[in-house]
Amino acid sequence: MTEKTGVRFEEAERKKGLILxxxxxxxxxxxxxxxxxxxxMGAVALLATYLMTGDRYQWIYIWKKTHSRDLLGLxxxxxxxxxxxxxxxxxxxxxxxxxxxxxxxxxxNAFVMGERALTFRQGDEFSNRIAWYFxxxxxxxxxxxxxxxxxxxxxxxxxxxxxxxxxxTALVNTNLRGAQLIHCLxxxxxxxxxxxxxxTDAIKEIQHEIRDxxxxxxxxxxxxxxxxLQDTAPLATEVNEMSSESFPIVPxxxxxxxxxxxTSGTTGFPKAAIITNIRYLLMPLGVHxxxxxxxxxxxxxxxxxxxxxGGVLGAGQAVVLGCTVALRKKFxxxxxxxxxxKHGCTAAQYIGEICRYLLSVPPxxxxxxxxxxxxxxxxxxxxIWQEFVARFGVKKVLEFYGATEGNxxxxxxxxxxxxxxxxxxxxxxxxPLTLVKCDEITGEILRDSNGRCITCGPHEPGxxxxxxxxxxxILTFAGYADRTASxxxxxxxxxxxxxxxxxxxxxxxxxxxGYFYFKDRTGDTFRWxxxxxxxxxxxxxxxxxxxxxxxxxxxxxxxxxxxxxGMAAIADPENKLDLTxxxxxxxxxxxxxxxPLFLRILPETPLTATFKLKKKELMEEGYxxxxxxxxxxxxxxxTWVFVPLTQKLYDDxxxxxxxx
Numbered sequence: 001m002t003e004k005t006g007v008r009f010e011e012a013e014r015k016k017g018l019i020l021x022x023x024x025x026x027x028x029x030x031x032x033x034x035x036x037x038x039x040x041m042g043a044v045a046l047l048a049t050y051l052m053t054g055d056r057y058q059w060i061y062i063w064k065k066t067h068s069r070d071l072l073g074l075x076x077x078x079x080x081x082x083x084x085x086x087x088x089x090x091x092x093x094x095x096x097x098x099x100x101x102x103x104x105x106x107x108x109n110a111f112v113m114g115e116r117a118l119t120f121r122q123g124d125e126f127s128n129r130i131a132w133y134f135x136x137x138x139x140x141x142x143x144x145x146x147x148x149x150x151x152x153x154x155x156x157x158x159x160x161x162x163x164x165x166x167x168x169t170a171l172v173n174t175n176l177r178g179a180q181l182i183h184c185l186x187x188x189x190x191x192x193x194x195x196x197x198x199x200t201d202a203i204k205e206i207q208h209e210i211r212d213x214x215x216x217x218x219x220x221x222x223x224x225x226x227x228x229l230q231d232t233a234p235l236a237t238e239v240n241e242m243s244s245e246s247f248p249i250v251p252x253x254x255x256x257x258x259x260x261x262x263t264s265g266t267t268g269f270p271k272a273a274i275i276t277n278i279r280y281l282l283m284p285l286g287v288h289x290x291x292x293x294x295x296x297x298x299x300x301x302x303x304x305x306x307x308x309x310g311g312v313l314g315a316g317q318a319v320v321l322g323c324t325v326a327l328r329k330k331f332x333x334x335x336x337x338x339x340x341x342k343h344g345c346t347a348a349q350y351i352g353e354i355c356r357y358l359l360s361v362p363p364x365x366x367x368x369x370x371x372x373x374x375x376x377x378x379x380x381x382x383x384i385w386q387e388f389v390a391r392f393g394v395k396k397v398l399e400f401y402g403a404t405e406g407n408x409x410x411x412x413x414x415x416x417x418x419x420x421x422x423x424x425x426x427x428x429x430x431x432p433l434t435l436v437k438c439d440e441i442t443g444e445i446l447r448d449s450n451g452r453c454i455t456c457g458p459h460e461p462g463x464x465x466x467x468x469x470x471x472x473x474i475l476t477f478a479g480y481a482d483r484t485a486s487x488x489x490x491x492x493x494x495x496x497x498x499x500x501x502x503x504x505x506x507x508x509x510x511x512x513x514g515y516f517y518f519k520d521r522t523g524d525t526f527r528w529x530x531x532x533x534x535x536x537x538x539x540x541x542x543x544x545x546x547x548x549x550x551x552x553x554x555x556x557x558x559x560x561x562x563x564x565x566g567m568a569a570i571a572d573p574e575n576k577l578d579l580t581x582x583x584x585x586x587x588x589x590x591x592x593x594x595x596p597l598f599l600r601i602l603p604e605t606p607l608t609a610t611f612k613l614k615k616k617e618l619m620e621e622g623y624x625x626x627x628x629x630x631x632x633x634x635x636x637x638x639t640w641v642f643v644p645l646t647q648k649l650y651d652d653x654x655x656x657x658x659x660x
Contacts, residue, residue, distance in 0.1 A: 062425055066513050069414050070424040076413065077431065080289050084282050084473045093252045093277040094319065095163050098124070101322045104295070110318045111153040112343055113327040116221070118153040120322075125244035126154060130161025132242045133235075137214075141166035141250060144189050144260070146213075147306075148172040148181075148203070149196035151329045152220055155305045156315050158194060163258055164247045170260040170272060171306040175591030177202055180269055180537075182209050188260045188272040188481050194218060200229050207231075254278040254473075260481060261308055263404045269537060271485050273405035274478035275312070282473060283308070283402075284316025288323075290411050291374045291398050293347060295322035300340045300348040300372070302328040308404040309377065309530075314349050333357035337366040337392070348372045351530040352379025352562035355388050360659065368393045376400065379530065381562050382418030382517075389415075401508075401516070405489070407475050408433055408466030408504050410516055419515040420508070432475070434501070435462030435510060436494065443505065443522030445491060453494045458512045461519050465491055465501035477502045526555025526564040529593040533566060538594055542568055545585040546577060552615050553596060556622040560656040566596035569618050573604055579633065579642040587640055597660065598623045599633040599642055625650055 087097070102110075106121035118126065139145065139162075147159055147169050159169035170188040172181070181202065185193065192214040195203050203215065207229070215232040228234050258280050260272040293299075299317045303310030305327075317323040326343035328335070336358055340348055354377070376398035380388065389397060401420040402409040410421020410433070423431060436453035437446040437460070445463060448454050456462030468490065469475040479486030491501045507519040525532050535553040542551040550571040555564030570577060579599070586595045600618070621627040623634075625647060633642040634649060637660065643649070652658050 059426070062513060066422075066425065069422065070426065070514075072413050073411075073422065073424065074427075074430070076286075076289050076411070080282070080286050081472075081474055083285060083289075084278065087281055088254045088278055088473055091254060092281065093163075093254055093256070094258055094280050095160070095249060095252065095277075097281060098160060098319055099249070101318075101320065104322055108322075109324045111156065111315075111325050111327055113151070113153050113329070116153060118157070120318075123153075123157045123160075124246075126239075127157040127161035127164060128244050128247045129239045129242040130158055131164040131247040133239050134162060134167060135165055135247075136242075139165060139167050139191065142168070143191045144168045144170055146170045146172050146185050146188070146190040146193045147195075148174065148193055148199050149218060150174050150198050151305050151310070151327050152196070153327065154218070154220075156311075156319060158218070159259060160319070161247075164250070166250045166252055166256070168257050168260065171262070171311060173262055173270070173306050173591070174199060174304065175531075175593070176270075177591070178205065178589060180591075182206050183269040184262055184272070185210060185213065187269070192216060194235060196220060197228075204229060252277065254281075255476075255478075257478070261306070261311070261404050263532065269534075271405075272481035274480060275308075275404070276476075276478050278473045279476070279478065280312060280316060281320055283312050284314075284320045286409065286411070287313050287376055287398070287400070288317060288321050290400070290413060291347060291376055291396070293317065293321070293323065293374075297347050298324045298326060298343055298345045300326045300328075300336075300343065300345040302331045302336065302339070302354075303349055303351070307530075309349060309351065313376075317347075331357075333361050337370050340372050341366065341370040344371060346371050346373055348375045350375055350377035350380065352377075352381055353530055355380050355384060356560075356562055359384055359388060359391065363391070367391060374398055378402075378420065379562055383560070385417045401518070403504060405478065405480065406466060406504055407468060407477050407502050408464055412515075416515055418517055420518050421516050422514045423510070423516070425512070425514045432467035432469075434465050434467075434494070435460070435508060436465055438463040438507075438522065445503075451493060452496075453491070456510070458510055461507050461509050463522060464504040464506050464508045464516075465494060466504065467494075468500045468502055526566070528555070528563045528565055530563075531591070531593040533594050535566075538566065538568070538590065538596065541586070541589045542570065542582070542596075545582055545589070546570060546572075549577075552618055554615055554619045556598060556619070558660060559654050561660060565598065565660065566594065567598035567600065567618075567623060568596040569600040569602050571602045571604055577601065583635065583641050586635075595635060597635045598645070599635070600628070601631045601633075603630070623650070 102120040102124040107119050109117045110120045110123045111118050145162055145167055149155055159171070162169050170184070170190055172184050176184060190213060193203065193210070194216045195218070197217055197219045215229065216235040217228050217232040218235045254277045256277055257274050258277045259275040261275055262270040263273050299314060301310055301314030303314060305311040305315060315325055318325040326339065326345055328339060331354060372394060374396040375394045378400055380397060380399055385397070397415045399412040399420055400410065412419045412421050423433060435456040437456055438444060439446070443463065446454055467475060468477045477490070489503050491503050493499065494501045505522050505525065507522055509517045509519050521527060525534055527533070538553045539551050542553065543549065552569045554567055556567045558565050623632055623645060625632060625645065632645040634645045636643050
């Protein structure tokens with residue numbers, strides 16, 4: 001029997017043996033977890049399952065292909081859940097866990113960057129100074145302070161010090177400017193802003209709009225020349241005058257809010273996702289267990305610390321698990337492997353774009369002059385997966401799927417090329433995720449005659465939902481600072497009346513063996529350069545820049561490139577659009593990843609009979625010069641001006657001759 005054998009399963013038949021299968025595989029997994037014998041316990045129940053189902057041979061074949069993977073997944077799940085269950089029962093928070101970790105190896109480096117490093121002892125002392133300082137400033141438990149700073153070793157200890165005071169920190173994306181930046185400060189209810197000196201211009205631009213927020217400027221030790229913005233406190237200088245003695249632990253709860261991390265949704269400005277203490281403990285622990293790391297491992301983290309990937313999954317390996325984490329202010333493809341070798345890294349992080357950029361660097365001696373045994377992240381394209389592994393000699397790729405605020409997490413534990421994770425086909429109920437049918441353009445969920453969601457079968461694209469269970473830390477959904485936004489992410493009456501699921505907004509496909517593959521995002525959000533881009537947000541900016549003309553923004557695919565690039569179609573019947581002014585306005589109003597790379601000028605607004613914009617047709621035509629006669633422009637990456645999209649330029653883009 002081959003993998004292409006027709007394997008059609010009836011849900012009713014599968015349920016006959018599901019209970020016995022669950023018992024058998026769970027017992028097998030527990031036996032393996034305890035390093036005991038698993039064969040007999042699992043085999044008995046599985047045999048019963050095969051005899052009770054009509055497609056017994058296909059199930060036997062699937063078991064043969066996936067049982068090792070499933071048992072490994074069960075072990076990772078049980079270890080992670082058990083550890084989190086213990087920590088929650090003990091009332092552990094990030095602060096109390098850090099206190100334990102810092103005492104294990106106080107003189108060991110916690111974070112290193114370039115030639116600078118902070119040991120666990122130094123980091124703890126710095127965080128104590130931060131706590132004492134802001135207590136003297138009068139800040140109280142539950143208040144929110146924004147942290148607007150580029151990566152440096154002190155970054156983590158600023159918010160950790162605030163956490164000792166039970167002050168919540170909002171980790172603001174350093175790419176934001178103007179109205180977006182103000183929105184992020186307001187939506188989280190920030191009482192003050194701590195900003196790095198490299199962000200002075202951005203703060204100065206909005207200073208008159210946030211006069212009610214005290215400003216604290218942190219001058220980096222790396223910079224030769226530091227200037228303090230008027231009406232701000234020189235935080236680095238004043239903190240050094242504070243005591244480094246342990247700050248008394250303020251009673252806290254594992255479910256209390258620790259951080260706000262901003263994430264783009266399907267509409268509007270960025271939303272402030274709530275990261276509780278228990279969630280911060282959970283996420284790095286899950287990666288740590290899946291990758292089989294120990295506290296002796298050194299992790300390379302070149303990602304921004306205001307994002308979940310860099311600031312939680314990466315930095316959390318030091319804060320929660322005691323690893324050393326090597327940082328870099330900004331990702332550099334040419335220095336990635338040399339950095340990893342220099343710091344003796346045994347694990348490294350990536351996002352899809354990073355892997356593509358690394359492959360674009362000419363081969364050199366640094367490609368294998370490292371000790372990295374596992375690389376973890378999300379977005380590694382199937383087309384370059386094997387080439388990446390072969391060239392850089394990475395033994396294991398740990399591709400995972402998840403959202404900052406979500407509870408729907410998947411992990412590819414066996415480095416299956418292209419897969420973002422898996423669920424056991426035999427015991428899928430042990431981790432309650434489900435794919436349901438939906439309109440892929442609008443994201444609207446389709447329901448049956450009973451009002452329930454329609455479950456997808458193998459190879460049927462569907463919207464991924466994760467069951468919300470407040471009693472289990474691994475299945476909770478803390479939501480956003482905006483409660484209305486939180487409610488919009490919840491889907492009710494999915495399988496039975498009254499149940500509630502988290503809507504990931506992502507279209508996935510599952511194969512017959514339970515592997516999941518990413519297909520697309522629903523609605524109006526697309527992903528570019530590792531960031532989610534809200535088309536509604538960009539449309540609003542463009543409309544204001546071009547005199548409220550109709551503008552449609554959507555994502556378009558570029559061959560050999562991860563994610564989708566932004567494209568805008570603007571109606572300009574009078575031919576009065578100023579492309580130079582538009583490019584200048586986009587540069588000052590939007591972060592780099594949100595600026596449309598392609599521009600289409602329309603003679604009239606494309607409307608349906610019900611006066612809706614025909615976005616679907618525009619998306620299908622994209623920037624293909626052969627599919628329309630409208631003028632198309634490309635945003636030159638060097639000059640940041642729109643230039644006509646000629647046939648030669650088009651060919652260079654689709655053939656991958658231009659780095660985007």
